[in-house]
Amino acid sequence: MSLIESVSVCIARVPLSNPVTFATRQVKAREYCLVRVRTRDGHEGLGYCYAVNSAGRLLAVAVTDLLAPRLIGQDSLRVEGLWSELYQEALLLGRAGGVVRALSALDTALWDVNARRVGLPLYQYLGAVAHDRVPAYASGGYYLPGKTPDKLAAEMAGHVAEGFRAVKMKVGLESVANERKRIAAVREAIGEDVRLMLDANNAWRDLPTALEYLRAFEPYHPFWIEEPFSPDDIENHARLARATPVTVATGEIEAGRWRFQELITRGATTLLQTDATVCGGITEFRRICATADSHGITVAPHAWHDVHVHLVASTPNATYVEWMPDDHIVNFRRLIDRQLQAREGQLLLPKEPGLGFNFDPAALKEYGVVYPGAQDIWQTIQ
Numbered sequence: 131m132s133l134i135e136s137v138s139v140c141i142a143r144v145p146l147s148n149p150v151t152f153a154t155r156q157v158k159a160r161e162y163c164l165v166r167v168r169t170r171d172g173h174e175g176l177g178y179c180y181a182v183n184s185a186g187r188l189l190a191v192a193v194t195d196l197l198a199p200r201l202i203g204q205d206s207l208r209v210e211g212l213w214s215e216l217y218q219e220a221l222l223l224g225r226a227g228g229v230v231r232a233l234s235a236l237d238t239a240l241w242d243v244n245a246r247r248v249g250l251p252l253y254q255y256l257g258a259v260a261h262d263r264v265p266a267y268a269s270g271g272y273y274l275p276g277k278t279p280d281k282l283a284a285e286m287a288g289h290v291a292e293g294f295r296a297v298k299m300k301v302g303l304e305s306v307a308n309e310r311k312r313i314a315a316v317r318e319a320i321g322e323d324v325r326l327m328l329d330a331n332n333a334w335r336d337l338p339t340a341l342e343y344l345r346a347f348e349p350y351h352p353f354w355i356e357e358p359f360s361p362d363d364i365e366n367h368a369r370l371a372r373a374t375p376v377t378v379a380t381g382e383i384e385a386g387r388w389r390f391q392e393l394i395t396r397g398a399t400t401l402l403q404t405d406a407t408v409c410g411g412i413t414e415f416r417r418i419c420a421t422a423d424s425h426g427i428t429v430a431p432h433a434w435h436d437v438h439v440h441l442v443a444s445t446p447n448a449t450y451v452e453w454m455p456d457d458h459i460v461n462f463r464r465l466i467d468r469q470l471q472a473r474e475g476q477l478l479l480p481k482e483p484g485l486g487f488n489f490d491p492a493a494l495k496e497y498g499v500v501y502p503g504a505q506d507i508w509q510t511i512q
Contacts, residue, residue, distance in 0.1 A: 131222035132173065132206045132247060137236070138166040138196035140489075142497040144461045146169060151273040153302030153333035161186030161460060161499075163232065166508075167239040169206055175243025176485060178462070179231035179407045183391040187501060188507065192232035193415070196220065198511040201236065206247075209240050213413045226385035230410055237411025240438060243447070246484035253443035253479060256416075260443040263476040266453040267327060268292070271299025279312045281318035286326075289455065293474035296325035296353070296450065302333025302343070310346045318351040319422055327379075329447040337369050340341075344374045354379040354401055367398035377401050382432035385409050390418045394425050405432040406441055415441055423447040431459055435470055437488060439477050451477050464492045 145159040157388045161181040168174045179189060197216050204212055218237065231421045245255035247399040253260070268289035271282055286297045299316060301309050315325060328347065334340040340358050347355070354377040361383055371378040379401040384390060385408060393399050402422050406415040419429050423446065431438040442448040453472055454460040463469055466487040471478045480486030498507030 132169045132171060132244070133208050134204050136168045137193065137201055138168070138510040139190045139193040139198070139506045140494060140507045140509070141190050141499045142465055142507075143186065143499050144165045144464055144497050147458055148274065150301065150459055151502045152300060152331040155182075156333050156375050157182055157459070159418045161190035162462060162465060162495075163193065163235055164465070165235045166489075167206065167236065167243050169243060169247070173243050173246075173247045173357070175206070175241070175246060176239075176412075176487075176489060177235035177238030177242060179235040181228075183194065185228075186499070188228045189211040189232050189235075190394055191222075191225075191302045191354045193236065194509050196223065197232055197236055198230065198263065202512060204483050206243050207239050209237070209413055212240065213237055213411070215430035217410070226353075231408055234409065234411040234414075237413050238406065241412045249483050251440070251480055251482065251486060252484050253440040256412075256440065256444035258444050259446055260479065263295075263473070263478050264439060264442045264451055264479045265449065266294065266428075266451040266472060266475060267296035267298055267325070268294040269433070269452045269454055270297045270459070271297070271329075272459060273300060273303050275395075279315035282312055283315040286316045287319040290320045290324055292333040292455075292472070293476075294324075294453075294472075295475050296327065298327035298329055298356075298452070298490060300331065301328045301347070301355075304391065306343055308345050309343060311346055312354060312390050313350045314354070318345070322351070325353040326350065327354050327356065328352045330358045331400065332357050332360050335360075335365050337373070340366070340370050341373060342500050344370070344376060344401055348374065348376060350404040352376050356403065357382065358382065364393060364396055364398045365393060367393070368396050371397055371399065379430070381404055381405075383408055385414075386422055387414060387417045391421055394422065400426060403432040404429055406432065406437055407434055408432075411440055412441065416445070419445045419447060435477065436466065436485065439470060439479060440485065443479055445507070453477060465492075465497065466490055
């Protein structure tokens with residue numbers, strides 16, 4: 131047995147050097163909920179989830195007040211049973227959103243501590259499909275002041291020059307005509323044989339508007355259109371999927387296998403972007419992927435390559451890791467002591483036990499939040 135001695139949580143707020151605009155919102159900072167699960171035999175596992183701009187404290191309270199007390203004294207190897215008990219504890223307060231994000235962080239930490247305990251990288255502990263590297267796509271193409279179509283095209287072409295055979299850019303903020311110019315410039319710069327993914331970040335409210343944009347995009351052969359509508363608007367996702375040859379991708383902020391089952395059975399998507407830091411952790415991620423596989427659906431998880439590299443490497447129907455090449459948008463990498471390496475469009479799998487990284491004490495000293503009444507950035511339940 132590997133009994134859990136304590137659970138610690140910290141909120142780290144990392145401002146963006148240059149605030150960035152999506153189709154529907156602006157991001158000025160990212161708040162990360164970091165957790166550590168420690169066992170009585172001296173092993174420690176890490177997990178995390180995130181908020182945007184503010185409200186990370188909600189995630190920390192879900193850990194300290196609701197979920198962590200259920201773990202103390204429990205066997206960390208009893209992952210499935212602990213997941214069910216945590217989910218039941220959360221049932222009345224949040225089967226999605228912040229509470230399940232907190233559950234996701236704790237579940238990830240359990241898998242991490244168990245893998246570290248036996249000295250295996252997480253993807254091997256889970257049962258590896260790949261042993262050396264996994265495919266990735268370079269994600270960027272954000273809206274920034276003064277970023278012309280030519281500058282956007284140069285950014286995407288730079289990723290191709292680094293060896294990536296798939297790239298992603300943002301769409302949906304500007305007019306149809308302007309978005310067509312942006313996509314045309316990128317397609318010309320990257321060539322015809324590189325996959326181009328488009329991310330709308332819930333830009334459109336109705337099917338006619340979405341189709342107006344998609345008809346303008348289709349000549350440039352995008353591989354997918356991501357999050358065209360609100361995640362709750364499943365019907366319009368299904369209608370769009372029937373109306374365009376472009377793959378409709380979604381699911382990055384969904385939680386629970388039941389919601390993903392609905393997306394699949396209603397024909398709302400043929401490619402899931404399940405996020406283990408959101409959906410219920412690694413345990414639920416694996417269930418969702420198995421469900422998708424039984425329907426012939428592939429999974430390309432959303433962001434957070436430090437966790438998802440392990441899951442793509444251990445999931446038969448997972449296709450790509452989303453690679454953020456720097457920290458100007460997704461700045462989690464500032465909080466950890468080891469970074470993944472990309473080579474010729476693929477991510478090299480880490481060889482260290484567990485997730486393969488630790489939280490950087492110097493970074494937490496800079497970014498960790500001490501809330502009123504607290505003595506330290508870390509709160510510990512034991």
